[in-house]
Amino acid sequence: xxxxxxxxxxxxxxxxxxxxxxxxxxxxxxxxxxxxxxxxxxxxxxxxxxxxxxxxxxxxxxxxxxxxxxxxxxxxxxxxxxxxxxxxxxxxxxxxxxxxxxxxxxxxxxxxxxxxxxxxxxxxxxxxxxxxxxxxxxxxxxxxxxxxxxxxxxxxxxxxxxxxxxxxxxxxxxxxxxxxxxxxxxxxxxxxxxxxxxxxxxxxxxxxxxxxxxxxxxxxxxxxxxxxxxxxxxxxxxxxxxxxxxxxxxxxxxxxxxxxxxxxxxxxxxxxxxxxxxxxxxxxxxxxxxxxxxxxxxxxxxxxxxxxxxxxxxxxxxxxxxxxxxxxxxx
Amino acid sequence: xxxxxxxxxxxxxxxxxxxxxxxxxxxxxxxxxxxxxxxxxxxxxxxxxxxxxxxxxxxxxxxxxxxxxxxxxxxxxxxxxxxxxxxxxxxxxxxxxxxxxxxxxxxxxxxxxxxxxxxxxxxxxxxxxxxxxxxxxxxxxxxxxxxxxxxxxxxxxxxxxxxxxxxxxxxxxxxxxxxxxxxxxxxxxxxxxxxxxxxxxxxxxxxxxxxxxxxxxxxxxxxxxxxxxxxxxxxxxxxxxxxxxxxxxxxxxxxxxxxxxxxxxxxxxxxxxxxxxxxxxxxxxxxxxxxxxxxxxxxxxxxxxxxxxxxxxxxxxxxxxxxxxxxxxxx
Numbered sequence: 001x002x003x004x005x006x007x008x009x010x011x012x013x014x015x016x017x018x019x020x021x022x023x024x025x026x027x028x029x030x031x032x033x034x035x036x037x038x039x040x041x042x043x044x045x046x047x048x049x050x051x052x053x054x055x056x057x058x059x060x061x062x063x064x065x066x067x068x069x070x071x072x073x074x075x076x077x078x079x080x081x082x083x084x085x086x087x088x089x090x091x092x093x094x095x096x097x098x099x100x101x102x103x104x105x106x107x108x109x110x111x112x113x114x115x116x117x118x119x120x121x122x123x124x125x126x127x128x129x130x131x132x133x134x135x136x137x138x139x140x141x142x143x144x145x146x147x148x149x150x151x152x153x154x155x156x157x158x159x160x161x162x163x164x165x166x167x168x169x170x171x172x173x174x175x176x177x178x179x180x181x182x183x184x185x186x187x188x189x190x191x192x193x194x195x196x197x198x199x200x201x202x203x204x205x206x207x208x209x210x211x212x213x214x215x216x217x218x219x220x221x222x223x224x225x226x227x228x229x230x231x232x233x234x235x236x237x238x239x240x241x242x243x244x245x246x247x248x249x250x251x252x253x254x255x256x257x258x259x260x261x262x263x264x265x266x267x268x269x270x271x272x273x274x275x276x277x278x279x280x281x282x283x284x285x286x287x288x289x290x291x292x293x294x295x296x297x298x299x300x301x302x303x304x305x306x307x308x309x310x311x312x313x314x315x316x317x318x319x320x321x322x323x324x325x326x327x328x329x330x331x
Numbered sequence: 332x333x334x335x336x337x338x339x340x341x342x343x344x345x346x347x348x349x350x351x352x353x354x355x356x357x358x359x360x361x362x363x364x365x366x367x368x369x370x371x372x373x374x375x376x377x378x379x380x381x382x383x384x385x386x387x388x389x390x391x392x393x394x395x396x397x398x399x400x401x402x403x404x405x406x407x408x409x410x411x412x413x414x415x416x417x418x419x420x421x422x423x424x425x426x427x428x429x430x431x432x433x434x435x436x437x438x439x440x441x442x443x444x445x446x447x448x449x450x451x452x453x454x455x456x457x458x459x460x461x462x463x464x465x466x467x468x469x470x471x472x473x474x475x476x477x478x479x480x481x482x483x484x485x486x487x488x489x490x491x492x493x494x495x496x497x498x499x500x501x502x503x504x505x506x507x508x509x510x511x512x513x514x515x516x517x518x519x520x521x522x523x524x525x526x527x528x529x530x531x532x533x534x535x536x537x538x539x540x541x542x543x544x545x546x547x548x549x550x551x552x553x554x555x556x557x558x559x560x561x562x563x564x565x566x567x568x569x570x571x572x573x574x575x576x577x578x579x580x581x582x583x584x585x586x587x588x589x590x591x592x593x594x595x596x597x598x599x600x601x602x603x604x605x606x607x608x609x610x611x612x613x614x615x616x617x618x619x620x621x622x623x624x625x626x627x628x629x630x631x632x633x634x635x636x637x638x639x640x641x642x643x644x645x646x647x648x649x650x651x652x653x654x655x656x657x658x659x660x661x662x
Contacts (some may be wrong), residue, residue, distance in 0.1 A: 117581065117584060118581075118583075118584040118587075140550070140551035140552075140555075141568065146550065146551055146554075146555070147550040147551075148546075148547060148550035148551040150547070175546055175547075175549075175550040177539065177543050177546060177547055178543075179538060179539060180537055180538055180539065181536065181537070181538045183533070183536070183538050183591075184584070184587045184588055184591050185584050185585075185587065185588040185591075187533055187538060187539055187544065187547055188547050188548075188551045188552065189584065189588065190529055190533065190588045190591075190592070191526050191529050191530060191533075191544075191547070191548065191552065192526075192551075192552050192561065193585050193588045193589065193592075194525045194526050194528065194529035194588070194592055195522050195523075195525050195526040195561060196561050196565070196585075197525065197589055197592070198521055198522050198525035199522060199561055199562065202514070202518055202521065202522075205512065205514070206511055206512070207510060207511055207512045207514050207518060208508065208510060208511065208518055210562045211562075212508050212509075213518065213522075213560060213561070213562060214559065214560025214561065214562050214563050215479075215506055215508060215560065216479060216481070216506075216508055216518055216519050216522070216560070217519075217522065217556045217560040217561060218506075218556065218557060218558070218559070218560050218634075219471070219477065219478040219479035219506040220471035220477055220478075220479040220519045220523075221471075221519065221522070221523050221556065222552075222553065222554075222555075222556035222557035222558070222560070223477070223553075223557040223627050223630045223631055223634070224471075224477070224553075224627065225548045225549065225552065225553035225556070226549060226553035226554040226557045226630055227549070227553070227623055227626045227627050227630065228545065228549070228618070228623050229544060229545025229546065229547070229548040229549050229553070230523065230526060230527050230530055230544070230545065230548060231530065231534075231541045231542075231544060231545050231607070231611050231615075232545050232611075232615055232618060234527070235611045235612075235615050235618055236615075236618035236620050236623065237472065240617060242608075242611065242612055242615075242617075243607070243608050243611045243612070244608050244612075247604075247608075250448065250449075252449075253448065253449040253515070253516050253520065254516075254524050254527070256449075256515045256516065257515055257516040257520065257521045257524045257525070258524065258525075258528055260514075260515050260516075260521075261521070261524075261525055261528070273578075276562070276574070277573075277574050277575050277578075280562050280563075280566045280573065280574045281566075281573055281574070281575075284562075284563055284566050284567075284573075286571060286573075287559070287563060287566055287567035289567050291641070292558055292559050292567065295558045295633070295634070295637045296554055296555065296558050298633050298637070299554045299557055299558065299630050299633055299634075300554055302626070302629050302630055302633060303549075303554070303626070303630075306626050306629070310622070
């Protein structure tokens with residue numbers, strides 16, 4: 001996708017996710033010609049101008065700010081948009097009604113995206129006339145930093161819409177992954193929650209404390225999986241026999257862990273809650289996410305650089321070939 | 332712990348783990364005065380001299396190599412050791428017999444460590460006279476790069492032994508975590524295997540492919556958890572309401588994912604295997620772990636630097652305070 005001088009993006013919902021998307025679009029070399037923001041909150045303009053700079057961490061932003069348009073109505077917000085992304089409340093009825101209204105006023109070719117972390121596109125689209133244009137584009141928070149976008153279409157979403165959506169994000173150096181079924185929680189959260197459940201279980205048993213568990217993850221699978229995902233990692237762990245070798249060597253322990261996890265009560269009873277919640281509160285108080293995001297950005301920069309390097313070295317068969325193509329100019 | 336000019340470390344077992352530990356010790360500013368390696372394989376000396384340099388990736392190693400002693404017998408290997416770590420075959424009887432022999436010939440004060448990923452110290456120590464000195468010191472592979480060490484004592488292990496072991500690793504910039512129960516798979520593997528199970532399940536369902544799943548993890552929770560573990564991350568995700576706020580906001584989805592995971596058949600039937608194994612094999616062939624380890628080391632260097640910086644800034648209450656103190660001189 002070439003840089004399009006006439007690209008209008010509309011964001012509905014100016015919460016944390018919406019404004020983080022705004023920061024991403026405005027700071028990218030392929031920024032839209034116009035970024036429209038719509039939200040029902042009072043004093044929207046003041047709020048946006050005050051809040052948006054927090055996502056920039058001191059970068060120069062005066063130029064890109066001129067592209068922002070604050071819409072006074074939904075109709076005005078969507079009437080000339082090429083892309084419309086909603087990051088509103090997680091409420092099915094609100095989203096259903098929203099898309100009916102959007103459909104009335106938006107251009108026919110506009111792409112319709114929902115940031116929802118849980119409400120499938122097929123349910124959101126139920127009252128629409130044309131159900132082919134809507135899909136979930138679920139970011140990993142915060143989207144102005146994290147590369148992942150889970151694209152979760154409904155069965156009614158057209159393949160062209162999925163393709164155009166992938167193309168848009170790939171051109172911007174992001175990692176859009178097409179999720180083939182409307183699974184509960186999609187994929188990233190499901191994976192993370194599976195680990196979280198086991199983590200809660202181990203803290204509840206007293207095997208480790210909350211900060212010890214965090215340190216374990218930060219010193220082992222965190223950095224490992226930033227570089228190579230679980231399948232690639234265990235495939236490497238099996239030597240020349242690959243993943244199969246890994247299961248031959250250590251499959252017994254894996255199975256024992258899984259059997260043990262099958263007996264986990266987390267989610268069935270509430271006993272764990274006070275222990276885990278109070279430890280977390282006591283140890284971390286309020287986390288400085290600006291600091292966290294700055295460090296995460298540094299790591300992602302290193303990974304971007306390495307992926308660029310390995311792509312140059314041997315196009316198509318390198319360790320890190322599954323890579324973003326470019327990165328935001330603000331990084 | 333000050334640099335001890337008279338520190339003799341003995342490594343039993345010269346496989347990948349043993350030699351990776353050797354590389355770590357020899358490349359550290361607090362390197363031992365003598366590093367003894369013992370293994371029953373033939374031509375051990377040639378093998379070690381040939382294989383060890385692979386762990387260094389081109390660093391100058393001539394100096395530290397002079398500290399290596401190849402032992403001709405177990406008795407010779409342990410007789411003047413301060414620390415003895417075994418990284419031998421994962422076989423209970425072999426380990427039991429080994430520790431009985433070690434006990435006969437090693438100094439009384441020597442620390443006895445096992446690298447096992449699955450055989451508890453209490454079982455390994457069963458035939459020993461003094462069961463207070465043995466504990467599991469389980470690395471996250473490869474130990475010359477990854478900071479985590481899971482210290483898993485038996486109920487019979489003395490608190491002093493645990494403390495001395497923690498002190499040893501902390502002084503070397505590593506992250507030794509005391510695991511309070513001899514849980515199956517300890518903690519790191521249990522957490523990773525919980526996620527792996529869900530990953531296999533999603534690939535088996537056809538929701539995503541193996542490389543797509545890896546990309547999802549590499550672009551989201553990998554870099555996130557390298558910087559802040561799951562509890563800290565979700566605590567931040569809940570805003571000022573912390574982890575409790577997180578569960579209030581999204582607890583419904585979390586519970587639905589957990590309920591869904593409860594129906595997972597992975598491990599109960601074998602149907603998933605061919606699908607997952609063949610996809611992994613086809614996509615990744617043989618992973619270049621030298622390249623992977625080099626990139627991981629760069630990420631860990633960034634994290635080390637940031638932790639040092641945040642420690643300077645506000646001792647004791649910073650985002651990244653749970654940090655290694657120093658790092659190997661080879662980094």
